[in-house]
Amino acid sequence: MKRLNILLADTWEEAKRMPFPKTEDGSSAVLFCSDGPLTACQERILGGIKALQEKGQYDLLVFSGSAADMFAVRTAARCGGSALTMAQIGKADDQTVTAQRGAFSYNLRAVFEMTKKPVCISAEPAKADCCGLPDSLLREDVSGTDEAFRSVTAETRGTENPLLDASFVLIAGRGIGSAEGFGRIEHTAQALGGAAGATRPVASDGWADFQQVIGISGKQISPDVCLVFAASGTMPFMMGIEKSGTIIAVNRDADASIFKACDIGVVADWQDVLEKIEDRSLK
Numbered sequence: 001m002k003r004l005n006i007l008l009a010d011t012w013e014e015a016k017r018m019p020f021p022k023t024e025d026g027s028s029a030v031l032f033c034s035d036g037p038l039t040a041c042q043e044r045i046l047g048g049i050k051a052l053q054e055k056g057q058y059d060l061l062v063f064s065g066s067a068a069d070m071f072a073v074r075t076a077a078r079c080g081g082s083a084l085t086m087a088q089i090g091k092a093d094d095q096t097v098t099a100q101r102g103a104f105s106y107n108l109r110a111v112f113e114m115t116k117k118p119v120c121i122s123a124e125p126a127k128a129d130c131c132g133l134p135d136s137l138l139r140e141d142v143s144g145t146d147e148a149f150r151s152v153t154a155e156t157r158g159t160e161n162p163l164l165d166a167s168f169v170l171i172a173g174r175g176i177g178s179a180e181g182f183g184r185i186e187h188t189a190q191a192l193g194g195a196a197g198a199t200r201p202v203a204s205d206g207w208a209d210f211q212q213v214i215g216i217s218g219k220q221i222s223p224d225v226c227l228v229f230a231a232s233g234t235m236p237f238m239m240g241i242e243k244s245g246t247i248i249a250v251n252r253d254a255d256a257s258i259f260k261a262c263d264i265g266v267v268a269d270w271q272d273v274l275e276k277i278e279d280r281s282l283k
Protein backbone atom coordinates (compact mmCIF):
# COMPACT_ATOMS: atom_id res chain seq x y z
CA MET A 1 0.00 0.00 0.00
CA LYS A 2 1.47 3.35 -1.03
CA ARG A 3 1.38 5.83 1.82
CA LEU A 4 1.78 9.61 1.82
CA ASN A 5 2.15 11.44 5.13
CA ILE A 6 0.83 14.97 5.04
CA LEU A 7 1.96 17.38 7.74
CA LEU A 8 0.04 20.62 8.06
CA ALA A 9 1.54 23.53 10.00
CA ASP A 10 0.45 27.12 10.28
CA THR A 11 4.08 28.20 10.79
CA TRP A 12 7.50 26.69 10.25
CA GLU A 13 8.23 26.91 14.00
CA GLU A 14 5.11 24.89 14.68
CA ALA A 15 6.13 22.32 12.08
CA LYS A 16 9.46 21.78 13.82
CA ARG A 17 7.76 21.13 17.17
CA MET A 18 5.08 18.76 15.92
CA PRO A 19 5.15 15.01 16.40
CA PHE A 20 5.33 13.36 13.03
CA PRO A 21 4.25 9.74 12.48
CA LYS A 22 7.21 7.44 11.88
CA THR A 23 7.12 6.21 8.33
CA GLU A 24 8.19 2.95 6.82
CA ASP A 25 11.04 2.99 4.35
CA GLY A 26 9.95 4.23 1.01
CA SER A 27 6.84 6.09 2.12
CA SER A 28 6.67 9.77 1.27
CA ALA A 29 6.02 12.87 3.28
CA VAL A 30 4.96 16.37 2.37
CA LEU A 31 4.69 19.46 4.52
CA PHE A 32 2.23 22.22 3.86
CA CYS A 33 3.36 25.22 5.81
CA SER A 34 2.12 28.79 5.80
CA ASP A 35 2.58 31.93 7.86
CA GLY A 36 -0.99 31.98 9.12
CA PRO A 37 -3.94 29.60 9.51
CA LEU A 38 -3.79 27.01 6.73
CA THR A 39 -7.57 26.91 6.66
CA ALA A 40 -7.48 30.35 5.06
CA CYS A 41 -5.90 28.87 1.95
CA GLN A 42 -7.55 25.46 2.13
CA GLU A 43 -8.71 25.39 -1.48
CA ARG A 44 -5.15 25.73 -2.68
CA ILE A 45 -3.92 23.07 -0.28
CA LEU A 46 -6.72 20.66 -1.19
CA GLY A 47 -5.90 21.15 -4.85
CA GLY A 48 -2.24 20.42 -4.09
CA ILE A 49 -3.03 17.26 -2.14
CA LYS A 50 -5.34 15.97 -4.87
CA ALA A 51 -2.66 16.57 -7.49
CA LEU A 52 -0.06 14.73 -5.38
CA GLN A 53 -2.43 11.80 -4.82
CA GLU A 54 -3.19 11.47 -8.51
CA LYS A 55 0.44 11.75 -9.51
CA GLY A 56 1.70 9.29 -6.90
CA GLN A 57 -1.37 7.02 -6.87
CA TYR A 58 -1.24 6.86 -3.09
CA ASP A 59 -3.66 4.44 -1.37
CA LEU A 60 -3.28 5.86 2.12
CA LEU A 61 -2.99 9.54 3.07
CA VAL A 62 -2.17 10.24 6.72
CA PHE A 63 -2.80 13.79 7.90
CA SER A 64 -1.36 15.38 11.03
CA GLY A 65 -1.14 18.91 12.34
CA SER A 66 -3.29 21.95 11.83
CA ALA A 67 -6.91 21.21 10.79
CA ALA A 68 -5.89 17.64 9.94
CA ASP A 69 -9.44 16.32 10.47
CA MET A 70 -10.96 18.80 8.05
CA PHE A 71 -8.29 18.23 5.39
CA ALA A 72 -8.63 14.43 5.68
CA VAL A 73 -12.40 14.49 5.25
CA ARG A 74 -12.38 17.00 2.42
CA THR A 75 -9.58 15.20 0.57
CA ALA A 76 -11.50 11.91 0.78
CA ALA A 77 -14.59 13.62 -0.65
CA ARG A 78 -12.57 15.13 -3.52
CA CYS A 79 -10.65 12.01 -4.37
CA GLY A 80 -13.57 9.59 -4.00
CA GLY A 81 -12.00 7.80 -1.04
CA SER A 82 -12.92 7.23 2.60
CA ALA A 83 -12.03 9.16 5.76
CA LEU A 84 -11.52 8.56 9.45
CA THR A 85 -10.51 11.26 11.93
CA MET A 86 -8.39 11.11 15.08
CA ALA A 87 -7.47 7.51 14.45
CA GLN A 88 -4.53 5.21 15.16
CA ILE A 89 -3.48 3.21 12.16
CA GLY A 90 -2.99 -0.52 12.61
CA LYS A 91 -2.33 -3.00 9.82
CA ALA A 92 -2.33 -1.93 6.19
CA ASP A 93 -2.17 -4.51 3.41
CA ASP A 94 -2.86 -4.12 -0.29
CA GLN A 95 -6.63 -4.13 0.14
CA THR A 96 -7.47 -2.85 3.61
CA VAL A 97 -6.34 -0.32 6.19
CA THR A 98 -7.30 -1.17 9.76
CA ALA A 99 -7.53 1.79 12.12
CA GLN A 100 -9.09 2.46 15.47
CA ARG A 101 -10.45 5.50 17.23
CA GLY A 102 -12.48 6.48 20.27
CA ALA A 103 -16.26 6.30 19.95
CA PHE A 104 -19.08 7.51 22.17
CA SER A 105 -17.13 10.32 23.78
CA TYR A 106 -14.02 8.10 23.81
CA ASN A 107 -15.59 5.58 26.18
CA LEU A 108 -15.09 2.80 23.65
CA ARG A 109 -12.44 2.02 21.01
CA ALA A 110 -13.95 1.20 17.64
CA VAL A 111 -12.01 -0.68 14.95
CA PHE A 112 -12.57 0.25 11.30
CA GLU A 113 -11.56 -1.70 8.21
CA MET A 114 -11.29 0.74 5.33
CA THR A 115 -11.18 -0.40 1.74
CA LYS A 116 -12.27 2.61 -0.35
CA LYS A 117 -9.10 4.27 -1.60
CA PRO A 118 -7.55 6.64 -1.08
CA VAL A 119 -8.03 6.07 2.62
CA CYS A 120 -7.60 9.46 4.32
CA ILE A 121 -6.85 9.36 8.03
CA SER A 122 -6.06 12.16 10.43
CA ALA A 123 -3.62 10.64 12.85
CA GLU A 124 -3.85 10.35 16.59
CA PRO A 125 -0.28 9.08 16.86
CA ALA A 126 0.84 7.05 19.83
CA LYS A 127 3.87 8.83 21.32
CA ALA A 128 6.13 5.86 20.61
CA ASP A 129 5.28 6.05 16.95
CA CYS A 130 6.38 9.67 16.57
CA CYS A 131 9.61 11.31 15.59
CA GLY A 132 10.71 14.76 14.49
CA LEU A 133 10.39 16.03 10.95
CA PRO A 134 11.85 13.53 8.49
CA ASP A 135 15.00 14.82 6.78
CA SER A 136 13.57 13.90 3.44
CA LEU A 137 10.56 16.14 3.90
CA LEU A 138 9.47 18.09 0.91
CA ARG A 139 8.46 21.55 2.03
CA GLU A 140 5.44 22.91 0.22
CA ASP A 141 5.26 26.56 1.14
CA VAL A 142 1.92 28.22 0.64
CA SER A 143 2.76 31.52 2.35
CA GLY A 144 1.83 34.80 0.80
CA THR A 145 -1.36 33.46 -0.74
CA ASP A 146 -3.89 35.70 0.87
CA GLU A 147 -3.23 38.68 3.13
CA ALA A 148 -6.79 38.63 4.48
CA PHE A 149 -6.40 35.50 6.57
CA ARG A 150 -3.78 37.08 8.78
CA SER A 151 -6.46 39.12 10.52
CA VAL A 152 -8.45 36.03 11.50
CA THR A 153 -8.52 35.59 15.27
CA ALA A 154 -8.91 32.19 16.85
CA GLU A 155 -11.81 31.76 19.22
CA THR A 156 -11.31 29.33 22.05
CA ARG A 157 -14.09 27.84 24.13
CA GLY A 158 -13.61 26.82 27.73
CA THR A 159 -13.51 23.10 28.33
CA GLU A 160 -14.67 23.14 31.94
CA ASN A 161 -18.05 21.57 32.40
CA PRO A 162 -19.79 22.21 35.74
CA LEU A 163 -21.35 18.74 35.57
CA LEU A 164 -17.99 17.11 36.17
CA ASP A 165 -17.33 18.90 39.48
CA ALA A 166 -20.83 19.38 40.89
CA SER A 167 -21.71 17.58 44.13
CA PHE A 168 -25.42 17.79 43.23
CA VAL A 169 -26.77 17.13 39.73
CA LEU A 170 -30.39 17.37 38.65
CA ILE A 171 -31.08 15.47 35.42
CA ALA A 172 -34.04 15.85 33.09
CA GLY A 173 -35.40 12.97 31.02
CA ARG A 174 -37.70 13.14 28.03
CA GLY A 175 -40.77 13.09 30.31
CA ILE A 176 -40.14 16.75 31.23
CA GLY A 177 -41.76 17.47 27.88
CA SER A 178 -40.41 20.87 26.79
CA ALA A 179 -37.61 23.42 26.74
CA GLU A 180 -39.50 25.38 29.41
CA GLY A 181 -39.46 22.29 31.61
CA PHE A 182 -35.71 22.00 31.19
CA GLY A 183 -35.32 25.72 31.92
CA ARG A 184 -37.07 25.22 35.28
CA ILE A 185 -34.86 22.27 36.12
CA GLU A 186 -31.72 24.19 35.19
CA HIS A 187 -32.80 27.16 37.30
CA THR A 188 -33.47 24.98 40.35
CA ALA A 189 -30.20 23.06 39.95
CA GLN A 190 -28.21 26.27 39.83
CA ALA A 191 -30.12 27.85 42.71
CA LEU A 192 -29.20 24.83 44.82
CA GLY A 193 -25.53 25.17 43.88
CA GLY A 194 -25.57 22.23 41.50
CA ALA A 195 -25.63 21.58 37.77
CA ALA A 196 -28.28 20.38 35.33
CA GLY A 197 -27.89 17.41 33.01
CA ALA A 198 -30.12 15.75 30.44
CA THR A 199 -30.77 12.43 28.78
CA ARG A 200 -29.88 12.27 25.10
CA PRO A 201 -33.44 12.74 23.76
CA VAL A 202 -33.72 15.98 25.74
CA ALA A 203 -30.72 17.36 23.85
CA SER A 204 -31.83 15.82 20.53
CA ASP A 205 -35.15 17.65 20.90
CA GLY A 206 -33.23 20.90 21.37
CA TRP A 207 -34.33 21.47 24.97
CA ALA A 208 -30.81 21.13 26.40
CA ASP A 209 -27.26 21.51 25.10
CA PHE A 210 -25.37 18.39 23.99
CA GLN A 211 -22.68 19.34 26.52
CA GLN A 212 -25.26 18.46 29.17
CA VAL A 213 -25.96 14.92 27.96
CA ILE A 214 -25.23 12.24 30.55
CA GLY A 215 -24.45 8.69 29.53
CA ILE A 216 -22.20 6.61 27.37
CA SER A 217 -22.28 9.20 24.58
CA GLY A 218 -22.05 12.11 26.98
CA LYS A 219 -20.59 12.83 30.39
CA GLN A 220 -19.96 10.30 33.13
CA ILE A 221 -20.59 12.06 36.42
CA SER A 222 -19.98 11.24 40.07
CA PRO A 223 -21.85 13.76 42.24
CA ASP A 224 -22.73 13.03 45.88
CA VAL A 225 -26.41 13.27 44.97
CA CYS A 226 -27.94 12.67 41.55
CA LEU A 227 -31.65 13.46 41.22
CA VAL A 228 -33.23 12.18 38.00
CA PHE A 229 -36.59 13.44 36.78
CA ALA A 230 -38.69 11.61 34.17
CA ALA A 231 -36.06 9.32 32.66
CA SER A 232 -36.80 5.65 32.08
CA GLY A 233 -33.33 4.41 33.08
CA THR A 234 -31.93 2.86 29.92
CA MET A 235 -28.47 1.28 30.07
CA PRO A 236 -26.67 3.92 27.93
CA PHE A 237 -27.95 6.63 30.26
CA MET A 238 -27.35 4.76 33.54
CA MET A 239 -23.69 4.25 32.61
CA GLY A 240 -23.31 8.00 33.01
CA ILE A 241 -24.57 8.15 36.60
CA GLU A 242 -23.53 4.82 38.09
CA LYS A 243 -20.62 6.39 39.98
CA SER A 244 -22.92 8.82 41.83
CA GLY A 245 -23.15 8.66 45.63
CA THR A 246 -26.94 8.55 46.00
CA ILE A 247 -29.28 8.23 43.02
CA ILE A 248 -32.83 9.49 43.50
CA ALA A 249 -35.32 8.82 40.69
CA VAL A 250 -38.71 10.41 40.10
CA ASN A 251 -40.97 8.78 37.54
CA ARG A 252 -44.72 8.52 37.30
CA ASP A 253 -44.45 4.94 35.97
CA ALA A 254 -43.94 2.56 38.90
CA ASP A 255 -42.53 -0.05 36.48
CA ALA A 256 -39.84 2.22 35.02
CA SER A 257 -36.52 0.38 35.00
CA ILE A 258 -34.72 3.26 36.70
CA PHE A 259 -36.35 2.13 39.95
CA LYS A 260 -34.28 -1.06 39.81
CA ALA A 261 -31.03 0.89 39.80
CA CYS A 262 -31.64 3.83 42.14
CA ASP A 263 -31.18 4.26 45.88
CA ILE A 264 -34.42 6.16 46.44
CA GLY A 265 -37.40 5.96 44.07
CA VAL A 266 -40.37 8.30 44.04
CA VAL A 267 -43.44 7.42 41.96
CA ALA A 268 -44.79 10.86 41.13
CA ASP A 269 -45.12 13.58 38.54
CA TRP A 270 -41.78 15.40 38.29
CA GLN A 271 -43.50 18.82 38.39
CA ASP A 272 -45.06 18.07 41.79
CA VAL A 273 -41.69 17.08 43.21
CA LEU A 274 -39.94 20.10 41.68
CA GLU A 275 -42.56 22.43 43.16
CA LYS A 276 -41.96 20.94 46.60
CA ILE A 277 -38.21 21.44 46.24
CA GLU A 278 -38.74 25.02 45.07
CA ASP A 279 -41.12 25.70 47.98
CA ARG A 280 -38.80 24.30 50.63
CA SER A 281 -35.43 25.33 49.32
CA LEU A 282 -35.76 28.38 47.14
CA LYS A 283 -38.34 30.53 48.91
Ligand SMILES: Cc1cc2nc3c(=O)[nH]c(=O)nc-3n(C[C@H](O)[C@H](O)[C@H](O)COP(=O)(O)OP(=O)(O)OC[C@H]3O[C@@H](n4cnc5c(N)ncnc54)[C@H](O)[C@@H]3O)c2cc1C
Pocket: 172, 173, 174, 175, 176, 198, 199, 200, 201, 202, 213, 214, 215, 216, 217, 218, 229, 230, 231, 232, 233, 234, 236, 237, 240, 250, 251, 252, 253, 256, 268, 269, 270, 271
Ligand atom coordinates in the same frame (compact mmCIF):
# COMPACT_ATOMS: atom_id res chain seq x y z
C1 LIG B 1 -25.54 3.76 20.94
C2 LIG B 1 -26.47 4.55 21.81
C3 LIG B 1 -25.94 5.44 22.71
C4 LIG B 1 -26.80 6.14 23.54
N1 LIG B 1 -26.25 7.01 24.44
C5 LIG B 1 -27.08 7.65 25.30
C6 LIG B 1 -26.56 8.50 26.32
O1 LIG B 1 -25.35 8.70 26.45
N2 LIG B 1 -27.42 9.11 27.15
C7 LIG B 1 -28.79 8.93 27.07
O2 LIG B 1 -29.52 9.50 27.88
N3 LIG B 1 -29.29 8.13 26.11
C8 LIG B 1 -28.49 7.50 25.23
N4 LIG B 1 -29.02 6.72 24.28
C9 LIG B 1 -30.49 6.68 24.14
C10 LIG B 1 -31.12 5.71 25.14
O3 LIG B 1 -31.15 4.41 24.58
C11 LIG B 1 -32.57 6.13 25.47
O4 LIG B 1 -33.30 6.34 24.28
C12 LIG B 1 -32.64 7.38 26.33
O5 LIG B 1 -31.76 7.29 27.43
C13 LIG B 1 -34.05 7.55 26.84
O6 LIG B 1 -34.15 8.81 27.44
P1 LIG B 1 -35.28 9.14 28.49
O7 LIG B 1 -35.19 8.20 29.63
O8 LIG B 1 -35.20 10.58 28.76
O9 LIG B 1 -36.63 8.93 27.65
P2 LIG B 1 -37.74 7.80 27.73
O10 LIG B 1 -37.13 6.45 27.64
O11 LIG B 1 -38.76 8.16 26.74
O12 LIG B 1 -38.35 7.94 29.20
C14 LIG B 1 -39.17 9.00 29.60
C15 LIG B 1 -39.66 8.65 31.00
O13 LIG B 1 -40.36 9.78 31.51
C16 LIG B 1 -41.42 9.31 32.32
N5 LIG B 1 -42.39 10.40 32.43
C17 LIG B 1 -43.13 10.95 31.43
N6 LIG B 1 -43.84 12.00 31.91
C18 LIG B 1 -43.54 12.10 33.24
C19 LIG B 1 -43.95 12.98 34.27
N7 LIG B 1 -44.84 13.99 34.05
N8 LIG B 1 -43.45 12.81 35.51
C20 LIG B 1 -42.58 11.78 35.77
N9 LIG B 1 -42.17 10.91 34.83
C21 LIG B 1 -42.63 11.08 33.56
C22 LIG B 1 -41.94 8.08 31.57
O14 LIG B 1 -42.64 7.20 32.45
C23 LIG B 1 -40.64 7.47 31.03
O15 LIG B 1 -40.16 6.47 31.93
C24 LIG B 1 -28.20 5.98 23.45
C25 LIG B 1 -28.70 5.08 22.52
C26 LIG B 1 -27.85 4.38 21.72
C27 LIG B 1 -28.44 3.40 20.73
